[in-house]
Amino acid sequence: DQQVKQNSPSLSVQEGRISILNCDYTNSMFDYFLWYKKYPAEGPTFLISISSIKDKNEDGRFTVFLNKSAKHLSLHIVPSQPGDSAVYFCAASARYNFNKFYFGSGTKLNVKP
Amino acid sequence: KAGVTQTPRYLIKTRGQQVTLSCSPISGHRSVSWYQQTPGQGLQFLFEYFSETQRNKGNFPGRFSGRQFSNSRSEMNVSTLELGDSALYLCASSPDGVSQETQYFGPGTRLLVL
Numbered sequence: 001d002q003q004v005k006q007n008s009p010s011l012s013v014q015e016g017r018i019s020i021l022n023c024d025y026t027n028s029m030f031d032y033f034l035w036y037k038k039y040p041a042e043g044p045t046f047l048i049s050i051s052s053i054k055d056k057n058e059d060g061r062f063t064v065f066l067n068k069s070a071k072h073l074s075l076h077i078v079p080s081q082p083g084d085s086a087v088y089f090c091a092a093s094a095r096y097n098f099n100k101f102y103f104g105s106g107t108k109l110n111v112k113p
Numbered sequence: 114k115a116g117v118t119q120t121p122r123y124l125i126k127t128r129g130q131q132v133t134l135s136c137s138p139i140s141g142h143r144s145v146s147w148y149q150q151t152p153g154q155g156l157q158f159l160f161e162y163f164s165e166t167q168r169n170k171g172n173f174p175g176r177f178s179g180r181q182f183s184n185s186r187s188e189m190n191v192s193t194l195e196l197g198d199s200a201l202y203l204c205a206s207s208p209d210g211v212s213q214e215t216q217y218f219g220p221g222t223r224l225l226v227l
Binding site for chain 2: 004006031032034036041042043044045046049051089091093095097098099100101102103104105106
């Protein structure tokens with residue numbers, strides 16, 4: 001059961017523009033969400049998180065938005081840089097399930113110089 | 114602090130064999146989770162260990178097992194390997210494995226089953 005979905009397998013953006021990566025979930029019990037970045041042959045690197053008590057969290061060029069009613073979150077990268085080219089995964093967990101995270105299938109971002 | 118380490122990084126096995134992968138969490142982290150990543154798939158949760166006890170389990174067959182030692186290091190074992198077990202196996206650690214706690218990943222072990 002795919003409880004977390006990233007429906008765009010890839011995204012191409014021009015350097016300096018905004019990248020918007022989307023993620024949908026089905027389980028209303030999810031209350032913590034993470035975004036990871038992954039380069040080939042490396043493990044995922046934590047980027048940014050958001051708790052369900054917030055609807056926005058910022059960290060430098062990265063902002064995550066959470067729309068609980070739509071069960072949707074998005075990651076905005078502004079401005080996009082070529083070094084941001086990687087696969088981005090969103091992940092979700094529920095309080096009752098400790099550290100069991102459900103991951104989306106990933107979106108491959110390509111930032112063109 | 115050193116990050117999560119996994120050994121070996123690469124492994125080639127044949128069908129029917131068994132394999133053991135190792136994970137050393139970040140110092141002080143007591144929760145270790147294992148994930149499988151196959152091409153085109155997201156990370157699939159295998160299991161989570163905390164204080165030497167399996168606390169959470171994903172939907173994988175019993176051929177996949179794990180354990181955790183008193184120093185929080187963890188191993189996972191796959192018996193009777195199948196071609197479909199070829200994947201990147203990732204280990205992640207977090208301090209206490211409580212809710213709303215970030216997991217930090219190791220580089221993974223790439224397993225190829227021939």
